[in-house]
Amino acid sequence: MTKKFRDYKIKENNAQYITFFDSEYYPDYLEAALQVYKPVFEQFGELLEEAENSSNLLELIGKESNPIRTQLMRVFRKFVSPDTSVEMLKKKTKIPEIIRDFGDRFRELELVRERYNSRPFPDETLAAMFFEYANRGEKGYLLTEAFFNWFEEKFGDEYEILGPIKAGRDIILSEYLEGFSNKVPADFLIRNKNTKEPKVVGFARYDSDRGGSQEDDRIKGNRDNVTEMIKYSRDTNKTLKVLLLNDGPGLTLGSMWDDYSSLEDYGEENVRVVTLKMLEERVTKDWIEE
């Protein structure tokens, strides 16, 4: 009997199967943060002097080009308009609309100047806040990247793996599976290199933190996907496997591990849940083909 995801948790030792990606320690990165954002703050200060009013300040920022424009927008949000989401501010063309809809809630320019000048220059606090966001999402990319590399190395001759290694559109399964009409987004798809026959549908996720709320969504989403795949396999008489690549310390939180274990049970031999450290043992040609 093959080892199951559940079996990696005996005696609560599952943490050893988790992959860690290094993060920086506080306060080591403060210097780097100041380096990055000092020019942004500097320019914001200049525009602040130049502007006639708060709306005009936004217009002036809109004339700048990226990447600095987006950074100036972030500062604008903080000092002038916490109402306006970054999604809005990212669109240059939306600026007149934003002024129309939110302009009356912008903080008065005089007050903004006063508050801005009350801060030390460069504002280390704000730099640190911004910096904290900078690496969001990166660990998820590292996870898929590591998997793609491993897979190419190990199975590159026999199989091909499709999907974005970093940012980019997911694989929409209906576009690759004959007779499958649901627009299910997957992270990768493994096919026989010669026949192009789909073999494995993959979903990847790195959980640094947070158990709680996300657990349910993810398990449920994954379960729905598994159900779909099983049905598809049965209908078409093909064996299509589902690989759930999950990793990160978040896996050890709450009921996450157990939930994934039961998901594996639910999918029987067609579903495997793995971390990077289980790849050699669990992602085998036998499993792909059986």
Added chain:
DNA sequence: AATGGGTTACGCGTTAAGCT
């Protein structure tokens, strides 16, 4: 009544691909 862990709900910024 206080404490504290867990849950719910939602907004968030950056990146690279994709589009116009």
Added chain:
DNA sequence: AGCTTAACGCGTAACCCATT
């Protein structure tokens, strides 16, 4: 070339609920 979209994981306020 500039802009938009799709993808990623992160942070936390407010609430729930069991225990002390």
